[in-house]
Amino acid sequence: MSELLTPSQTVGPYFAMRLPWPEGPFVVPAGTPGASTIIGRLYDGVGDPIPDGMIETWQADQNGRFAHPADPRGPVVDGDKAFRGFGRAQTTRDGSFTIVTVKPGPLPFGDGRTEAPHIDVSVFARGMLDRSVTRIYFPDEPEANEADPVLAAVPAARRPTLIAVPYDDGLLRFDIHMQGDNETVFFDL
Amino acid sequence: MTVSEQGLIAGDSGQAGGPGKFVLPEYMKPRDGNHPPLGFPGYKSTALRHPKQPLVLLPQRLTEVTGPLLGDDLISMQDADLTTQHAGEPQGQRIIVVGRVLDSGGKPVPDTLIEIWQTNAAGRYRHTREHHPAPLDPNFTGVGRVITDQGGGYRFITIQPGSYPWGNHYNAWRPAHIHMSLFGRAFTQRLVTQMYFPGDPLLPIDPIYNSVPDEKARARMVAEFSIEDTQPEWALAYRFDIVLRGSEQSVFEEPHSE
Numbered sequence: 177m178s179e180l181l182t183p184s185q186t187v188g189p190y191f192a193m194r195l196p197w198p199e200g201p202f203v204v205p206a207g208t209p210g211a212s213t214i215i216g217r218l219y220d221g222v223g224d225p226i227p228d229g230m231i232e233t234w235q236a237d238q239n240g241r242f243a244h245p246a247d248p249r250g251p252v253v254d255g256d257k258a259f260r261g262f263g264r265a266q267t268t269r270d271g272s273f274t275i276v277t278v279k280p281g282p283l284p285f286g287d288g289r290t291e292a293p294h295i296d297v298s299v300f301a302r303g304m305l306d307r308s309v310t311r312i313y314f315p316d317e318p319e320a321n322e323a324d325p326v327l328a329a330v331p332a333a334r335r336p337t338l339i340a341v342p343y344d345d346g347l348l349r350f351d352i353h354m355q356g357d358n359e360t361v362f363f364d365l
Numbered sequence: 366m367t368v369s370e371q372g373l374i375a376g377d378s379g380q381a382g383g384p385g386k387f388v389l390p391e392y393m394k395p396r397d398g399n400h401p402p403l404g405f406p407g408y409k410s411t412a413l414r415h416p417k418q419p420l421v422l423l424p425q426r427l428t429e430v431t432g433p434l435l436g437d438d439l440i441s442m443q444d445a446d447l448t449t450q451h452a453g454e455p456q457g458q459r460i461i462v463v464g465r466v467l468d469s470g471g472k473p474v475p476d477t478l479i480e481i482w483q484t485n486a487a488g489r490y491r492h493t494r495e496h497h498p499a500p501l502d503p504n505f506t507g508v509g510r511v512i513t514d515q516g517g518g519y520r521f522i523t524i525q526p527g528s529y530p531w532g533n534h535y536n537a538w539r540p541a542h543i544h545m546s547l548f549g550r551a552f553t554q555r556l557v558t559q560m561y562f563p564g565d566p567l568l569p570i571d572p573i574y575n576s577v578p579d580e581k582a583r584a585r586m587v588a589e590f591s592i593e594d595t596q597p598e599w600a601l602a603y604r605f606d607i608v609l610r611g612s613e614q615s616v617f618e619e620p621h622s623e
Contacts, residue, residue, distance in 0.1 A: 180469055180585070180608045181395050181396075181399050181400075181469055181582070181585075181608050181609070181610060182556065182585050182586065182606075182607045182608045182609070183400050183558060183582045183585065183586055184400045184401060184556060184557060185401070185544075185558045185559040185573060185574075185576075185586065186557075186559075186573060187544065187546070187557050188544060188559075189492075189494060190482060190490045190492040190494070190495065190544075191482065191544065192492065193482045193490060193491060193506070193507060193508050194480050194481065194482035194509075194510070194544075194546075195480060195482075195546060220413040220414050221413035221414070221417075224413075226414065228494075234428060234431075234432060234433060234552045235428065236427065236428065242427060242428075242431040244431035244434065246390060246430045246431050246550070246551060247427060247431055248387045248388070248389065261433060262433035262435070283426065283427045283428065284385040284387070284427070285426055286385070286386060286388070286389060286426060286427075287386060288385050290385075291427075291428075294428065296429065296552055298552075298555060300557060301414060302410055302414075303410030303411050303412075303413070303414035303415075304403065304411070304414050304415065305400075305401035305402070305403060305405060305408065305411060305573070305576050306400050306401060306403060307555065307557070308403065308415075308416055309423065311423075325424075326423060329421055330421050334418070354413065354414050354416060355415070355416065355417050359416060359417060360416075361418070361421055362418075362420050362421070363420055363422070363423035364420035364421065364422050365423045365425070365429060365553055
């Protein structure tokens with residue numbers, strides 16, 4: 177069964193012909209109350225910015241719900257219709273990207289434990305034969321992060337690479353290092 | 366009872382194992398050799414762009430078994446005919462690319478967005494960073510998108526893309542290909558791939574194609590010429606089915622369906 181999958185290939189240098197669109201970085205529309213802007217840079221193994229990368233994000237809404245049939249808690253009632261859950265941003269010349277979103281609610285893990293608010297991230301670029309998957313956690317959730325079952329499986333010394341840091345003007349900063357001393361934790365999904 | 370219904374009952378009433386307990390679909394892992402390794406010496410740009418630390422296992426929970434269902438609300442413009450995006454017809458061999466998106470259980474994946482991008486007939490991308498001295502075609506942009514139908518089917522009309530040189534090694538040329546990006550129905554199913562053409566002499570020496578270790582898996586990226594889908598007096602057709610990770614459980618059913 178699973179031997180029939182179509183293999184992954186790189187997005188190459190020219191994905192920007194098709195994939196980005198103007199509202200891509202906006203998981204919520206600009207000006208949404210409580211919106212937070214996450215900025216970051218994507219770095220390669222010698223610390224140079226990756227100027228031809230793409231970041232995609234996927235997350236629950238502020239109440240920790242997904243408008244999706246696989247969410248066993250049923251349809252989202254009275255959800256924010258403008259909430260997209262999905263973000264897509266290409267990196268610029270200096271490797272930087274921006275995602276405008278809201279902090280998702282915590283999520284039931286399915287076994288009685290609770291996942292801290294988090295955003296799933298896919299990283300694509302020329303030179304990446306498959307996406308790399310990581311997660312963004314929030315710095316104002318120390319207790320929830322401490323109890324998070326996914327973070328708990330990450331070696332303690334590397335956990336900070338998954339937690340955004342407060343930045344100027346209420347922004348959050350989440351840099352992604354593909355390699356090096358601060359290599360971001362990437363996941364096997 | 367479907368898994369979704371079980372989950373709903375457990376999550377709402379707490380009677381099937383306690384509060385907050387539920388069962389989610391589990392997407393099967395790809396087999397070894399199905400996908401390329403992230404670091405592949407033959408493709409030089411991977412050297413500084415792949416993780417070196419061991420990956421951490423991410424359990425498939427709510428964020429991973431859901432995903433963007435990009436439809437008319439978010440990306441509304443369907444653009445399945447790349448030959449009619451300009452005033453005139455593009456140069457080159459007109460082709461039809463037709464196929465289905467399935468999961469590894471053989472189930473069609475309906476309502477899922479496919480985005481494509483490619484060179485023109487001369488092997489030139491319409492992109493500011495592209496410097497290959499081949500002509501641009503004023504009548505060809507090389508981008509398209511479609512949403513699969515209820516049977517997982519899709520169809521593009523485009524131009525046979527060309528080969529082009531790249532800087533990976535001396536005299537390196539990419540086999541002709543069409544880039545394809547797919548979402549499936551869950552974050553776990555996300556796939557970006559390239560569709561190649563049968564008989565391309567560059568395939569055996571292309572590092573990106575050959576980064577996939579398993580020969581049969583590699584062959585699944587090569588479309589099949591289809592005389593059945595070829596339209597007389599008009600366009601050749603290639604058939605290309607795309608298979609995403611599947612789950613044995615009924616992830617696609619509405620929780621409230623009877």
